Amino acid sequence: MASITLPNPGVLAASxxxxxxxxxxxxxxxxxxxxxxxxxxxxxxxxxxxxxxALERGVSVYVGALREPDAMAAIKLTLIAAGISVxxxxxxxxxxxxxxxxxxxxxxSLLITLIDLPFSVSPVVSGxxxxxxxxxxxxxxxxxxAHDLKIIFAVPGIxxxxxxxxxxxxxxxxxxxxxxxxxxxxxxxxxxxxSGWQTFWRVTLPNxxxxxxxxxxxxxxxxxxxxxxxxxxxxxxxxxxxxxxLHIEILYNEYQFAPAFAVASLLxxxxxxxxxxKTVVEWKARQQSTELQRMSGEAL
Amino acid sequence: MxxxxxxxxxxxxxxxxxxxxxxxxxxxxxxxxxxxxxxYNAAFxxxxxxxxxxxxxxxxxxxxxxxxxxxxxxxxxADIVTLALAYDIDAIADKAHLLPSNWQxxxxxxxxxxxxxxxxxxxxxxxxxIKDWDDLIRPGVSVITxxxxxxxxxxxxxxxxxxxxxxxxGGDESKARDFVSKLFANVPVLDSGAxxxxxxxxxxxxxxxxxxxxxxxxxxxxxxxxxxxxxxxPSTSILCEPSVSVVDRxxxxxxxxxxxxxxxxYLYSPEGQEIAAKRYYRPRSAAVLKKYAAQxxxxxxxxxxxxxxxxxxxxxxxxxxGGIFDQVYSANQ
Amino acid sequence: MRLQLKQKSILxxxxxxxxxxxxxxxLLVLIPLSATFLKASSLSGQQFWHIVSSHRxxxxxxxxxxxxxxxxxxxxxxxxxxxxxxxxxxxxxxxLFDSLVDLPFALPTAVAGIALTTIYAPNGWMGRFLAPxxxxxxxxxxxxxxxxxxxGLPFVVRTVQPVLEDLDKEVExxxxxxxxxxxxxxxxxxxxxxxxxxxxxxxxxxARAVGEYGSVVFISGNxxxxxxxxxxxxxxxxxQYDYAGATAIAVVMLVASFALLLTINLLQAWSxxxxxxxxxxxxxxxxxxxxxx
Numbered sequence: 001m002a003s004i005t006l007p008n009p010g011v012l013a014a015s016x017x018x019x020x021x022x023x024x025x026x027x028x029x030x031x032x033x034x035x036x037x038x039x040x041x042x043x044x045x046x047x048x049x050x051x052x053x054a055l056e057r058g059v060s061v062y063v064g065a066l067r068e069p070d071a072m073a074a075i076k077l078t079l080i081a082a083g084i085s086v087x088x089x090x091x092x093x094x095x096x097x098x099x100x101x102x103x104x105x106x107x108x109s110l111l112i113t114l115i116d117l118p119f120s121v122s123p124v125v126s127g128x129x130x131x132x133x134x135x136x137x138x139x140x141x142x143x144x145x146a147h148d149l150k151i152i153f154a155v156p157g158i159x160x161x162x163x164x165x166x167x168x169x170x171x172x173x174x175x176x177x178x179x180x181x182x183x184x185x186x187x188x189x190x191x192x193x194x195s196g197w198q199t200f201w202r203v204t205l206p207n208x209x210x211x212x213x214x215x216x217x218x219x220x221x222x223x224x225x226x227x228x229x230x231x232x233x234x235x236x237x238x239x240x241x242x243x244x245x246l247h248i249e250i251l252y253n254e255y256q257f258a259p260a261f262a263v264a265s266l267l268x269x270x271x272x273x274x275x276x277x278k279t280v281v282e283w284k285a286r287q288q289s290t291e292l293q294r295m296s297g298e299a300l
Numbered sequence: 301m302x303x304x305x306x307x308x309x310x311x312x313x314x315x316x317x318x319x320x321x322x323x324x325x326x327x328x329x330x331x332x333x334x335x336x337x338x339x340y341n342a343a344f345x346x347x348x349x350x351x352x353x354x355x356x357x358x359x360x361x362x363x364x365x366x367x368x369x370x371x372x373x374x375x376x377x378a379d380i381v382t383l384a385l386a387y388d389i390d391a392i393a394d395k396a397h398l399l400p401s402n403w404q405x406x407x408x409x410x411x412x413x414x415x416x417x418x419x420x421x422x423x424x425x426x427x428x429x430i431k432d433w434d435d436l437i438r439p440g441v442s443v444i445t446x447x448x449x450x451x452x453x454x455x456x457x458x459x460x461x462x463x464x465x466x467x468x469x470g471g472d473e474s475k476a477r478d479f480v481s482k483l484f485a486n487v488p489v490l491d492s493g494a495x496x497x498x499x500x501x502x503x504x505x506x507x508x509x510x511x512x513x514x515x516x517x518x519x520x521x522x523x524x525x526x527x528x529x530x531x532x533x534p535s536t537s538i539l540c541e542p543s544v545s546v547v548d549r550x551x552x553x554x555x556x557x558x559x560x561x562x563x564x565x566y567l568y569s570p571e572g573q574e575i576a577a578k579r580y581y582r583p584r585s586a587a588v589l590k591k592y593a594a595q596x597x598x599x600x601x602x603x604x605x606x607x608x609x610x611x612x613x614x615x616x617x618x619x620x621x622g623g624i625f626d627q628v629y630s631a632n633q
Numbered sequence: 634m635r636l637q638l639k640q641k642s643i644l645x646x647x648x649x650x651x652x653x654x655x656x657x658x659x660l661l662v663l664i665p666l667s668a669t670f671l672k673a674s675s676l677s678g679q680q681f682w683h684i685v686s687s688h689r690x691x692x693x694x695x696x697x698x699x700x701x702x703x704x705x706x707x708x709x710x711x712x713x714x715x716x717x718x719x720x721x722x723x724x725x726x727x728x729l730f731d732s733l734v735d736l737p738f739a740l741p742t743a744v745a746g747i748a749l750t751t752i753y754a755p756n757g758w759m760g761r762f763l764a765p766x767x768x769x770x771x772x773x774x775x776x777x778x779x780x781x782x783x784x785g786l787p788f789v790v791r792t793v794q795p796v797l798e799d800l801d802k803e804v805e806x807x808x809x810x811x812x813x814x815x816x817x818x819x820x821x822x823x824x825x826x827x828x829x830x831x832x833x834x835x836x837x838x839x840a841r842a843v844g845e846y847g848s849v850v851f852i853s854g855n856x857x858x859x860x861x862x863x864x865x866x867x868x869x870x871x872x873q874y875d876y877a878g879a880t881a882i883a884v885v886m887l888v889a890s891f892a893l894l895l896t897i898n899l900l901q902a903w904s905x906x907x908x909x910x911x912x913x914x915x916x917x918x919x920x921x922x923x924x925x926x
Contacts, residue, residue: 023815028722035718036730038711042783043733045758046740046748053751092657099650103642109902111654113894118662120890122844123742124864125883128871129665132672132880136375136396139668145375148553153376163661186644196645218738225741227847228864232871235376236361237326245743245847250362252747253495254334255524257503264744271739279732366872373874391874447855450872489772489854492869505756506772621875630688633858 050268053261065251065259066266073239074247074263080155081230081243082223085163090216093170098204101178102186112175118167126164127232130157153235158243161229166219173215177208210285214278221274225267322355323559328378330365330452330542331495332516336579337382343575344566348559356559364493365452366391372398372547379551379560382544384452384494386410387611389543398549412541413567414581417599418460420532421501421510421517428508432534433464436509437482444507445487446497448618448625452542453494455619457511460538462618463607467536481628502529513540515580518595522580533597538604542581669887672880684881689857690866694885697863700774701842704781709835712789713827719790720797734790737783742847749780750851772854777862780848785838792834796827833900840893844886 023031054062065071096115100108118126132138134151144151151157185207189199205212227245234241242250244267251260329337341358348356361368361376365384372378373396383389386404393401404411422430428441436443446454458480465479466472489506491497494516501510502524509532510517521529544564551557566572573583577592589596608614618624673681684690718724719731737745753760753770763770770776800823808818846864853860861869863886870879 022721031714032718032722032724034711035715036724036726038715039730039733041759042786043736045752046745046783047733047736049748049751049758050744092654095650095657096654099647099654102644103647103651105647105651109898111658113891113898114658114663115654116894116898117666117891120840120844120894121666122846122864122867122883122886122890124846124867125669125844125886128867128879128883129668131374131871132668132876133665134375135373137373137876139671141375150375150377152374153371160661164665167661183642183644190643190645199644200646221739225739225744227741227743231847232868235328235371236363237376238360238362240359245741248741248747249743252499253331253362253493255499255502260747264741264747267741267744271736271741274739275732275735278735279728364872366874370872370874395874447857447869449857450869488856490856492850492855492865492872500772504750504754504771506754621873621878626689630858 047268050261050265053257054265055258056261057258061258062262062265065256065262068259070239070242071247071259071263074242074244075266077155077158077240077242078224078244081159081162082220084159085166085223086216086220088163089166089219090170090212092167093172093174093215094205094212096171097174097178097208098200100175101181102183102204115171116168118164119172123165123226123228124232126229127161130160130164130233152233153237153241155241157233158230158241161233162223162226165226165229166223169219169222170212170215173211173218174208177211178204181207210281210288214281214285217274217277217281221271224270322357323556324357324359325379325556325560325563326359326361326377327380327382327563328361328368328372328376329382330368330384331362331493332453332513332519333382333542334360334362335519336515336576336581339579340567340572340575343571344563347566347571348562351562354559356563358563364446364450366450367493372396377550377554378547379554379556380544380546380563382542384540384542385455385611386412386541386543387455387615388452389545390611392547398547399545400548403545404543407544407564408568409584410541411543411545412584413544413564413572414542414576414583416514416540416542416581417537417601418457418511418540419514419517419534419537419597419599421512421520421529422508422532424528424530426530426532430509430532433461433479436461436511437479437486439486441486441509442488442507443483443486443509443511444489444497444501445511446494447490447492450492451494451497453513453516454497455614456513456538456540458618458625459604459608459614460534461511463538463602464534464536466607467602477624477628480624481632484625484629485632514582514596518580531597533599536600536602538607539601541604666887669880669883672876673884676877676881680877681881684878685885689861690863690882690885692858693861693863693866696774696777696859696861697843698889700777700781700862701785701839701845703778704785704842705835705839707778707782708785708789708838709831712786712834712838713793713831716790716793716797716827720794734787737786742784742845743851745783746780746848746851749776749783749848753779753852771852772860774860776852776854777849777860780852781842781845784845784848785842788838788841789831789834792830792837793827796830800826829900829903833897836893836897836900840890840897843893844890 022028100112130152133140134144134157135141136145151160185203186199189203190196194202225245230243231246234243234246236242236246236250238250244263248260248263251263327337327341337358337360341360345356345358348354361371361378365388369381369383369388369391372381372392381389381392389399389403390401393399393403407413420430422428428435430436430441435441445457448454448458461480461483462476465476469475489497489500491500494513497510498512498516498520500506502520510520512520517531521531544567546557546560546564551560567576568584570585570588573585573588577583577588577595580595582596583589583592604611604614608617616623676684715734719727750771752758753763753776755761755764755769755771757771760770768775770779804822805818808822813821844864846862849862850865853862853865855861855865863882867879867882867886870882
């Protein structure tokens with residue numbers, strides 16, 4: 001390019017630099033095309049099929065599928081399971097982040113790995129472990145039966161399985177954040193006479209609130225959508241121990257495809273709402289961090 | 301906690317108002333009985349209310365037969381089990397001792413109030429010209445059947461094929477083994493339950509022929525698309541006897557034995573038999589069978605006793621790990 | 634013991650926080666998981682080995698680990714492109730695509746499985762075009778790979794994206810002014826910078842895929858020795874009332890997931906260290922918390 005006219009060294013260097021830090025338009029557009037096609041095939045298509053199948057037989061079938069008593073019971077159970085497991089895992093996440101993020105101690109990385117474990121354990125195994133413990137043939141089964149306590153094939157088992165599967169989500173988001181923030185601010189607050197709790201509520205928590213929210217959102221999405229683990233411990237009693245994903249499977253097995261996809265679309269909508277919330281949270285978090293940077297820039 | 305409170309309230313209620321006004325039964329069943337028990341539960345509730353004044357609610361759980369039995373073994377509080385085959389109820393008796401091992405003799409007809417058989421469903425016009433079992437092992441014919449290791453229906457399918465080949469060859473087991481080997485070489489998908497297989501065949505367009513429960517095939521042909529599928533009836537097939545039982549330990553603990561017992565006995569009544577027939581199960585009652593004769597094709601039926609002894613023997617010989625199914629299946633790979 | 638081994642800090646609450654963390658972790662995760670090992674210990678070593686090394690089990694490991702590896706590789710390759718495109722270029726709908734990347738995290742696996750099967754069955758939206766070409770997607774190993782690619786899709790994108798965002802253009806310009814052409818800059822400058830993050834994403838996608846159940850069972854066809862994944866084998870064994878067998882295989886999977894996690898954490902320490910060195914003075918908030926996933 002530069003060889004057509006007399007090469008001006010400055011221009012040459014600049015054009016080389018541009019050439020070397022961006023790509024030719026055709027490369028650029030083909031990369032975009034590849035990315036869009038990949039995401040389109042793997043993300044858009046499944047989403048599209050859920051909604052198109054859900055509405056295949058009209059809005060009345062769609063609404064009817066959601067208002068049917070068994071569907072309502074499944075929605076309720078899903079909300080209960082998420083409503084119990086998410087707050088508990090949130091409390092755990094915050095505590096773990098405080099212990100791991102603010103202190104150094106022996107065995108810390110082992111502890112982090114153990115916290116991550118449920119993330120990579122197969123959902124099937126997560127269900128199995130509760131059967132091995134609470135099942136009638138399991139470790140505690142006979143004792144539970146003698147005392148008329150029900151864990152698996154009842155709500156507690158479903159909550160436990162959900163808690164296990166979503167266990168690491170909040171902790172996983174918070175630990176690196178808390179770690180990155182260091183301890184200076186808290187130390188300053190303590191030196192100024194704040195109590196431990198005050199420091200935590202006024203300094204630490206506000207600093208990580210977006211990360212926390214982000215973790216909670218992901219945790220909730222997973223809690224509502226868990227299938228494998230819950231399926232092992234549910235017993236599939238219609239109207240009693242079926243969560244939404246299990247109800248979808250049941251409808252599907254009754255050849256009620258449109259209603260199955262209708263309930264599925266509700267979960268897909270939830271997924272989309274989750275993504276929207278996540279985008280907003282990320283945007284807020286970014287805004288906060290640039291603001292902080294700007295403020296620290298001004299302070300200098 | 302909530303259960304304890306409920307229990308307490310129930311006792312309190314019962315003592316105030318005379319014996320129990322409301323009973324809840326849990327019927328743990330296999331996949332294809334969903335429609336049957338939907339109708340039957342409503343009918344039984346009405347019958348029981350008239351007879352005793354008691355309100356009865358029947359909760360249903362459906363799934364693959366073995367999966368359901370596994371749940372009961374692990375503590376799912378089933379008052380009643382209505383499963384695809386006797387072996388699964390035997391397993392509950394053997395592994396969890398929730399009911400006596402002679403459970404099968406407690407109700408008429410081997411505790412099997414309705415029967416079925418195994419037939420074929422093919423695509424409209426029968427493009428592969430499938431007429432009988434021998435056509436299923438032709439090269440190029442794709443056969444859909446669930447996994448016999450996990451599905452009760454699939455075990456009946458397998459034994460029907462085995463029985464056909466065994467009887468045809470005059471009892472030559474190596475011929476029968478060869479037949480099922482060729483049959484499973486033609487199977488592209490092994491769903492874990494009968495319902496999964498029907499969906500694969502009907503909705504996903506896989507396969508040329510579905511080996512299915514007669515009741516599933518008739519339901520599929522009559523309700524999912526008369527214009528898309530045809531029934532093909534083989535020359536001979538097996539008499540399937542899905543079994544029912546109360547789960548003694550559960551009903552005694554919950555105090556629901558009388559209702560649970562009546563629930564199963566009512567299945568043998570003319571009304572119960574009629575509901576079964578309407579849902580394409582072959583009724584035991586000769587009168588009801590005669591009434592619905594047109595709907596059930598004429599097949600020469602053999603029993604499991606004719607070809608494989610009892611279920612425990614069949615399970616050990618064919619379906620246990622390392623059994624004939626495993627042998628022919630891995631030899632195919 | 635631990636308290637003595639912790640470094641001095643004036644912050645309060647360590648004992649309480651760590652105590653609660655360990656208690657909760659033990660009750661919910663460690664004790665239940667140890668039940669698997671307890672149950673498996675009812676088998677003799679020989680029995681255990683017989684179960685976990687059986688023909689069918691080995692075939693399922695090959696499929697689970699093989700298909701997960703392929704899916705994670707696909708995600709590594711396309712994930713790098715997607716991350717690059719989302720960070721460096723502008724095009725209509727970019728924000729939409731960016732937020733959709735997380736869909737597989739949020740969409741229930743069973744829904745994903747049913748949707749993918751509907752699409753790739755021979756009569757589905759994609760299947761009807763692929764079937765005439767002789768490509769069977771649903772009910773084949775390819776179907777397993779597709780489902781696992783879906784579940785693992787966000788990982789590489791989300792780990793690489795923040796690293797690319799934080800990468801100074803100056804480095805590339807420096808490379809260019811030193812005479813490197815674009816290709817050399819990409820291979821020698823950009824790739825090494827994103828490699829740790831990309832590998833972290835790869836191993837997370839892999840770890841997730843190995844245990845995946847819900848989305849695979851619908852699409853795989855479930856043929857023993859051919860399209861049977863290990864989690865399905867566990868379920869099958871359970872349904873045959875073979876608790877010990879199911880548990881033995883579960884132990885193999887648990888050990889594998891633990892090993893994978895250790896690898897991921899090592900990779901993260903590696904990439905985290907790089908990040909911290911590169912941005913010692915910045916708030917690495919977004920990068921860190923994205924990479925942490």
